Amino acid sequence: MKGAFAAWAAFTLPSALLMVLFAYGTGWIGAAAGTGWLRGVKVVAVAVVAQAVLTMARSLCPDRTRAGFAVAAAALTLLLPGWGAQIGVIAGGGVLGLLLLRGKGTGTDEVEPDGGSQLAGSLRPRQAAGALIAFFSLLALLPALAAAAGGSQTLSALAGFYRAGALVFGGGHVVLPLLDAVVVAPGRISSDAFLAGYGAAQAVPGPLFSFAAYLGTLLAPGAAGLASAALCLGALYLPSFLVLFGTLPFWQRLRQRRQAQAALSGINAAVVGLLLAALYDPVWVAGVHNRADAALVFVCLLLLEGWRLPSWAVVGVGALAGTGLAMAGL
Structure with a gap:
């Protein structure tokens, strides 16, 4: 059991800490919460x-x-x-x-993981x-x-x-x-x-x-x-x-x-x-609040499902695209 908890901590804590930092960061970008790169991140979601x-x-x-x-x-x-x-x-x-x-x-998938019977x-x-x-x-x-x-x-x-x-x-x-x-x-x-x-x-x-x-x-x-x-x-x-x-x-x-x-x-x-x-x-x-957001959703879905890009890369694309849409007034 100790090994299971150690593996969980090593796998989870780095991403959890990054998400905590992101949550604190939203405080000083509150003025831009509905526009720009954060808008693009929501569209990627x-x-x-x-x-x-x-x-x-x-x-x-x-x-x-x-x-x-x-x-x-x-x-x-x-x-x-x-x-x-x-x-x-x-x-x-x-x-x-x-x-x-x-x-x-x-x-x-019904294949039992290696070591499952030993752990049981x-x-x-x-x-x-x-x-x-x-x-x-x-x-x-x-x-x-x-x-x-x-x-x-x-x-x-x-x-x-x-x-x-x-x-x-x-x-x-x-x-x-x-x-x-x-x-x-x-x-x-x-x-x-x-x-x-x-x-x-x-x-x-x-x-x-x-x-x-x-x-x-x-x-x-x-x-x-x-x-x-x-x-x-x-x-x-x-x-x-x-x-x-x-x-x-x-x-x-x-x-x-x-x-x-x-x-x-x-x-x-x-x-x-x-x-x-x-x-x-x-x-x-x-x-999705307008046609531009909907169009960006379709593009991001193509990148994820058609081009098989990793989600982190699509988040970056979405953030840049959201910034561009905001600057263009769309």
Whole structure:
């Protein structure tokens, strides 16, 4: 377990620190928050999410049934915004998958990583059970504690980040609509600041979840932003560690059960729908304000999907193009 945490820290902390610096930097560029290079970064975020929807749809929705799941999930998410509807959509995808998708596979890579069986053997069943108990207990207790504390903003945010981490299936970009429900919908962070940070996260090395450090920094003023960034980052990652340690001892048997495969297949299709809905709101709504922005989205999508340029390079192109559009008055 110590090795797992060390690997996580080495992989995550550099990008998290860069995102913290970006969050602090937005303070002195506040006057340019809606124009110029930051405008271009937000437009790139639109293209990145569009590419993620296409990529996930090809992998996780390879037939009409699962494509239907995704479209239905997107429609319900747009009509019933909020994290409660998101949980319902994901759970509904699992139930429908269990009923309709047996024998179709999950659409994900099912090859066990090297060393997976050895790591599973190093965990005792009692330790695994404790991890799963902690996972579900925190999922239930954190919102209750926030309510008992009179709607504490800190506890509410931690509960939301933990819930988002617990509900990510199919790919890291799925965290976008989940975190939007945590920080944008309640009015804690503006949609412009949210999308700008998401675009910046594409340009830094490391995992996309480092976006949580940026959001945490914005949630608390001044030096308190550092502690808030660490708490939000930890809350987002903690569910994955608990589920990993809780399921490893019996994952080999679980993944061979048709019922589990069918439910996961339905869940994966549903989260494609969640991301599709997020592509419209908040991503397109906050990032595209005129025809010039829309044209730049299409160019960036071509660079990502057609030319296969790395996302950090496209962020640079978008920033330069956004500056040019602002100077031209477009």
